[in-house]
Amino acid sequence: MGLEEVITASKSGFVQTLISVSLVMTGGIVLGRLLRVEKNTTLLIAAGTAICGGSAIAAVAPIIKSENYQNSFALIVVFVLNAIALLLFPFIGQRLGLSQEVFGNWAAIAIHDTSSVVGAGAIYGEKALQVATTVKLIRALWIIPLSIVLAFFSKNGDKRSIKFPWFILLFVAAIFFANIFPAFESSYAHFSWLGRRAMVVALFLIGSNITLHQIKQSGTRCFLLGVTLWVVTAAFSLFLLTR
Structure with missing residues (x-):
């Protein structure tokens, strides 16, 4: 992906992300209280939905000092919905005739x-x-x-547990490298193909670790919270992107 394209996507994505993260976190906390889901589990599911799933849950968990079972519940909910979204979103996008850019943002x-x-x-x-x-x-x-806010405002917040998502720096470094050395463009295409294949393997491995027993253990309320938050987020964001 070219540097100019990244900058363009970044500018448009920043505002969307700011609004959506704020709304999803707020909505998740309110909905969690209504459903009487434990506070930590609610925060984990909301963070996973608002930002980036398992990575957000892993980052937030040590800060709010959540229990292992709460982490597991949140991760199971997120991973199950991930598997559904992987197949459902492209189908919906094609049915609605979404453009490549709109679908990517959605x-x-x-x-x-x-x-x-x-x-x-x-x-x-x-x-x-x-x-x-x-x-x-x-x-x-x-x-x-989000980690900073939770560290300061959560009752048991641990400021020392705040972590930076280092994988983003690798993404940025790859973009700059590709723009500085365009002569290797043919090789980049091979790496891109390899990366997509590796992602398929990763998704399979994640899915293979989810059992029906784990899903049942997560509880109806946790799943109801996760599904409701996800559906509302998907529907509302699609409405805004296509209006």
Whole structure:
């Protein structure tokens, strides 16, 4: 992806991300209280939905000092919805005739994990993949401000547990390298293909670790919270992107 394209996607994605992260976190907390889901589990599911799924949950968990079972519940909810979104979003996008750019933005906003965003984008098209990846990684940066807020305002907040999502720097470095050394463009295409295949393997491995027993253990309320938050986020963001 060219540097200019990344900058363009970043500018448009920043405002969308700011609004969506704020709304999803607020809505998730309110909905969690209404459903009487434990506070930490609510925060984990909301963070996973608002930012980047498992990565956000892993970043937030040590800060709010959540229990292992709460982490597991949140991760199971997010991973199950990821698997559904991977197949459902491209189907909906094609049915609605969404453009590559609109679909890329929608996938980045409404699908939890970066891996599933990349997978859905790859299914939909090259441009959708580029936009989705860029906007999603911008979204992942919000792990930092969210972690800071939770560290200061959460009752048991641990400021020392705040972590930077280093994988974003690798993405930026790859973009700059490709723009500085355009002569290797043919090689970049091979690396891109290899990356997409590796992502398929990663998604398979994630899915293979989810069992029906784990899903049942997560509880109806946790799933109801996760599904409701996800559906509302997907529907509302799609409405805004296509109006």
